[in-house]
Amino acid sequence: MTAASPYSFAPDGHGTKELHLVAVENFESWLETQSRRVRTWIGATGFAAKLGDIALVPDPDGGLVSAVIGHGTARDRQRDRFLxxxxxxxxxxxxxxxxxxLAPDALAEECLGWLLAGYSFRAGAPSPRPDIAELVVPDGADTAQLQILAAAEVFTRDLINTPAAALGPEELESAAMALATRFGADMSVTYGDDLLYQNLPLIHAVGRASDRAPRLLDMRWGQTGPKLTLVGKGVCFDTGGLNLKPGASMGLMKKDMGGAATVLGLAQMIMATGWPVQLRVLIPAVENAVSGSAMRPGDVLTSRKGLTIEVNNTDAEGRLVLADALALACEEQPDALICMATLTGAARVALGPDIAPFYTHDDGFAQRLMAASARMRDPLWQMPLYPGYQTMIEPGIADLDNAPSGGMAGSITAALFLERFVTDGTRFAHFDIYGYQPKPAPGRPKGGAAQGARALFAALPDVLGL
Structure with missing residues (x-):
């Protein structure tokens, strides 16, 4: 018994079993509705609806007739998701x-978690299709949208999980091109030294040390409606450059293109749903490598916007490639501009791996994002673009410093740096994501993870007036 995909719902049919999801507070009333035989069996198993408890109810011949899953207490459900x-x-x-x-939002959460729990990844080969439990299309759930969300999450996870040897700038381009082709989007790419001729010098400076040519991916979809531009950090592997990372810090750097993977997943959601928008996706795709042509600490670079930047740490390269992409994006005056990047370790120190901080001056946008975050169980937290820290990114020798000394407020100063490349008045939000699940959790195996995309998908229609 296998479904067409572990990320889709199954049709009802002969042989379908009942699956009861029962919370502790509803356990006694649920039990009273069951037959005497079921009540006796449940009592014999000791099942009490504790979180994660499973009781398998047999028929008289010993075959499975139904299963009962404990949904725990309200406190249990508040502490975790996708149970x-x-x-x-x-x-x-x-x-x-x-x-x-379940209430509608809770039903959507649990059904999405069910789909995402079907995910598996195996490097170098297609993920095996597991022979696992299937769920019939649930009554009251928007199954079409849930399957769109799950498919986009799977796309993002696969990109992040792919080892850097198999996913460099060229392969990231191929993945974006395949997505564009699938939805009838247009895509242009600027490569190598052409980045200099097209006034994208920071992207070139970061990627020039690698024999895998740097590039800017520019995907467009939709002809009418508000302009929505997504910018994602596509550093396919980050050695730190000449400020070489220690081995322990380099081990997960295949995920440093998690911002690119996440905006591509969000773009897939938008295109699959058919939003009436003019969507643009900009991804600076590079590898931060070490060679004789690498940028050096102390170099002063000039950006597309004309601002000069002192490179005080070549390992703070993400904000450099994003700076040129953001400046380019603003030249078309988008109605909303979103930036997503695995940008700073400081964000993890502040909020841990589950919660993605975001920055925006638009209070209405922030309120909608926080509401969508709670509804979609996609944890976000607003952080301040505190003007008092502006001097920390102003080195004197140049307009900006890419790596302020002292190590304090690292996520905030990175966001302030990016904001300098955004035109005043632009509705802008920056997300400093982790893009990785460090240990297995319900619906979230260890490995690549999208953060913020579902909350944005829920909040943006209201923000854009769709």
Whole structure:
């Protein structure tokens, strides 16, 4: 028994089993609605609806007739998400019809977690299609949208999880091109030394040391409606450059293109849903390598916008490539500009791996994002673009410093740096994401993860007036 995809819902049919999701507070009332035989069996198993508990109910011949999953207490459900998905692989591989007492948002969360729990990744080969439990199209759920969200998350996860040897700037371009082709989008690419001729000098400076040519990917979709531009950091591997990272810090640097992977996933959601927008996706795709042509600490670079930057640490390269892309984006005066990047370790120190900080001066946008974050169970937190720290990024020898000394407020100063390349009055938000799940959790295996994309997908239609 296998579905067409572990990330889709199954049709109802012969052999479907019942799947009951029961919270502690509803356990006794649920039990009263069951047959005497089921009540006796549940009592014999000791099932009490504790979080993650599973009771398999047999028919008189010993075959499976239904399963019951404990949904825990309200406190349990507040502390984690996608709890139904956490039980998917523990269930026998059968087709199930969900019985529940969930509100619409909670149902959407649990169904999405179920789909995402089907994810697996194996380097160098297509991910094996697991023989795991399937869920029949749930009553009351927007299954088409849930499958769009799941497919986009899978796309993002696959890109982040692919080792850097198999996913450099060229392969990231190919993935973006395939997405563009699938949805009828246009894409242009500026390569290598042409970046200099097209006035994208910072992207060139960061990527020139690698034998994998740097490039800017520019994808466009939609002819009418508000202009929405997504910019994603596409550093396909980050050695730190001449300020070489220690080995322990370099081990996860295949994920340094997580911003690019996430905006591509968000773009996939938007195009699959058919939003009436003029969508543009800009990805500076580079490898920060070490060679005789690498940029040096102390170099002063001139950006597309004309601002000069003193390079005080070649490992603060992400903000450099994003600076040129943001300046380019603003030349078309977008109605909303989103930047996503695995930018600073400081963000992880402040908020840990689960919560992505974002920065914006638009209070209305921030409020909508926080509301969408809670509704979509996609954790975000607004951080301040504190003007008092502006002097920290002003070195004197140049307009800007890419790596202020002292190590304090690192995520904020990075956001302030990026803001200098955004035209005043532009509705702008920057997300300093981690892009990785450090240990397995319900619906989230260890590895690449999208952050902020679902919250943006829920908030942007209101922001853009769609």
């Amino acid at each position: 139904l998905g956490g039980c998917r692989r523990a269930l026998p591989a059968a087709r199930y019809k969900l019985h529940h007492a």
